[in-house]
Amino acid sequence: MNETLEPLRKRFAELYGRSPAGAVRAPGRVNLIGEHTDYNDGFVLPIAIEKRTAAVYAPGAGRRVRLASVQQPGQDAVIDLDGRIVKGEPKWANYCRGVAAGLAARGLKLAACDVLFDSDVPIGGGLSSSASLEVATALALLGSAGLAGAVPPYELAKLCQKAEHDYAGTPCGIMDQAISVMGQAGHALLLDCRDGAVRQVPFDDPDVVLLVADTQVKHDLTDGGYAARRAQCHSAAAKLGAASLREVDGPAVAAAGAAGKLDAKEIMRARHVVGEIERTVQSVEALEAHDYARFGGLMVGSHESLRDDYEVSCEELDAIVDLALGQRGVFGARMTGGGFGGCAIVLVEAARADAASQAVREGFAKRFGRRCPVFATHAAAGAGPIG
Numbered sequence: 001m002n003e004t005l006e007p008l009r010k011r012f013a014e015l016y017g018r019s020p021a022g023a024v025r026a027p028g029r030v031n032l033i034g035e036h037t038d039y040n041d042g043f044v045l046p047i048a049i050e051k052r053t054a055a056v057y058a059p060g061a062g063r064r065v066r067l068a069s070v071q072q073p074g075q076d077a078v079i080d081l082d083g084r085i086v087k088g089e090p091k092w093a094n095y096c097r098g099v100a101a102g103l104a105a106r107g108l109k110l111a112a113c114d115v116l117f118d119s120d121v122p123i124g125g126g127l128s129s130s131a132s133l134e135v136a137t138a139l140a141l142l143g144s145a146g147l148a149g150a151v152p153p154y155e156l157a158k159l160c161q162k163a164e165h166d167y168a169g170t171p172c173g174i175m176d177q178a179i180s181v182m183g184q185a186g187h188a189l190l191l192d193c194r195d196g197a198v199r200q201v202p203f204d205d206p207d208v209v210l211l212v213a214d215t216q217v218k219h220d221l222t223d224g225g226y227a228a229r230r231a232q233c234h235s236a237a238a239k240l241g242a243a244s245l246r247e248v249d250g251p252a253v254a255a256a257g258a259a260g261k262l263d264a265k266e267i268m269r270a271r272h273v274v275g276e277i278e279r280t281v282q283s284v285e286a287l288e289a290h291d292y293a294r295f296g297g298l299m300v301g302s303h304e305s306l307r308d309d310y311e312v313s314c315e316e317l318d319a320i321v322d323l324a325l326g327q328r329g330v331f332g333a334r335m336t337g338g339g340f341g342g343c344a345i346v347l348v349e350a351a352r353a354d355a356a357s358q359a360v361r362e363g364f365a366k367r368f369g370r371r372c373p374v375f376a377t378h379a380a381a382g383a384g385p386i387g
Contacts, residue, residue, distance in 0.1 A: 005054060005386060008070070012056045012116045015068055020056035020116070022143045026135035026383035027052045028121035029128045029179045030212060030345055031336050032188055032203075033302050034280035036310055038173025040233050041194035041246035042277040045284065046175055047203060047379040048183030049212075053119035053132040054386065055140040060112035065100060065141065067093050070118040081110055087167050095130055096137040098163025103141060106151065106159070113144035124218030126337025130168065131176035134160035135383045143385070154196050157181045171227050183382035190284055194246055201284055203379045208292055208331070209353040210345055213324075213360050213374045215316035217341030226338055229269055229310065236266040245273040272309035276302060296332025296347055300325070303334035303344075312339025316368060320344040323363040327356040 005023055012020045027048040034044035060066060065079040069092060077093035079085060085101040087094050096115075103110055117136060121129040138156055142148050151159065157177040164170050164177075178198075179189050186204035191197075237245050239261050240252060253274055257267040279298045286295040303321050307313035317335040321344055324333040329352030336345045348356045357374045364372035 005056060008054060008056050008116065008118050011070065011118075012058070012114075015116060016058065016066070016114045018058060021058040022140070023054065023056045023386040024136055024139035024143060024384065025052045025054045025386050026132045026139065026180050027183060027380050028132045029176060029183070030210065030343075030377060031175065032210075032345070033276070033283045033299060033334070034175075035276060035302060035306055035336070036229065036233075036312070036338070037273055037276050037280065038175040038191075038193040039171070039230050040237070040273045040277075041244035042273065043280040044173075044175040044191050044193060045188050045201070045280050046179040046183075046191075047188045047210075047377075048179050048382050049127065049377045050380045051119075051121045051127065051377075052380075053117055053121060053129070053136040055115050055117050055136040057113050057115040057140040057144050059144055060114045062112050064112050065096075065110070066114045067096050068114075068116050070116070071123070081112065091168075092133075094167040095133050095163060098167030099134050099137040099160055100141060101167070102159040102163050103138065103151070108142075108147055108150060109145065110141055111145040113141065115140045115144075122214060122343075124342070125214050125216075126335075126339070126342025127212070128176040128180065128337070130164060130170070131160065131172075131180050132383075134163055135177060135180040139383055139385070148385070153181045154178065154198075171230055179382070181383050183380065185381040186379050188287070188379060190280075194244070199284075201287055203287060205290060207350050209348055209350045209376050210378070211324075211348060211353060211357055211360075211374055212336075212377055213320045213344050213346065213364075213372055215314070215320065215341055215343065215372060216370070217314060217316050225312070225340055229312070232266050232269045233273055236262055236270040239266070240270075245270055246277060248274055250274050250278075268309040268311070272305045275305055275309075292331040292347060296330070299332030299334040299345075299347065306335055306339060310339070314339070314341055316341070316364070316372075317344050319364060319367055320346075320360055320372065323360045324348075324356060327359050328352055330356055
């Protein structure tokens with residue numbers, strides 16, 4: 001990926017008084033299908049996207065890591081590598097603190113450095129801005145210490161996931177960090193969240209385009225709604241005698257509901273997860289056959305389940321999906337990410353992508369009186385050095 005970092009390098013020099021020695025990038029992601037399945041040991045099918053967090057860095061003095069972000073002016077942070085790394089202010093740096101703590105816990109000797117971040121992944125937009133920050137932090141800290149490649153890719157993803165759990169308070173699954181680390185250009189990543197097995201699925205047909213529409217409704221996965229649903233899934237699995245909902249099928253959920261073994265919310269959550277795991281497997285078959293009509297139908301089924309059974313959609317996401325499905329050449333549409341706002345995705349014939357994008361923007365503005373940014377994206381490469 002060719003990327004101009006001169007403005008960021010200049011900003012680093014102004015901030016720290018010298019030029020950076022290295023640069024890395026970590027992408028955000030769009031999940032094609034497989035929502036809220038990762039923490040239920042299911043399958044997910046994300047792609048890395050062009051939007052990313054970049055970090056430039058240079059060795060520092062003493063035993064301190066100094067952190068700054070273009071998006072967080074005046075909220076710089078310092079990590080003392082000789083002390084216990086704890087959560088604190090500013091809050092955005094807790095993701096970085098968690099990563100540093102995780103690397104140190106592996107016995108890796110981190111070095112003092114200065115790091116400056118810049119990201120175009122929308123914060124709270126459901127495109128994994130937090131995971132891209134975590135992975136960029138890890139690569140910058142490892143690069144500064146001469147330890148690039150010291151942590152295997154999937155282990156690095158799990159380390160970053162743990163940082164989000166422990167330092168940001170979000171009980172996320174493994175998908176976001178895994179695709180940021182392990183994404184390949186032109187491919188979706190089929191990830192088995194039970195055992196970490198991965199399969200790269202081609203997603204580079206020039207005749208189709210993936211649009212991302214941003215409601216600009218910001219979600220906060222630490223506000224309780226996400227954790228509540230995760231707890232409901234785990235409770236349902238336990239009542240069904242299963243280690244996770246991956247081990248359960250649709251008839252078992254229906255029978256348990258009829259027998260009164262699950263409460264109403266547990267039935268709904270389990271029904272979504274079990275169905276979504278099956279839809280994800282079927283989606284891979286459809287993509288490999290270039291059967292975009294079938295894939296689009298599975299996208300719509302996913303959105304309806306997320307809206308009705310998982311209850312994580314919102315009026316704006318539903319409107320985007322409805323607007324998109326009314327356009328010629330659109331195969332399917334669905335919300336993507338954790339929900340409660342964020343983005344929806346639209347799979348459309350390339351020749352009709354501009355018209356579909358315009359229809360969504362105009363229809364959204366007419367209904368809600370504000371903008372809905374829409375951009376096309378492709379399956380991009382995972383995290384790595386720049387230049």
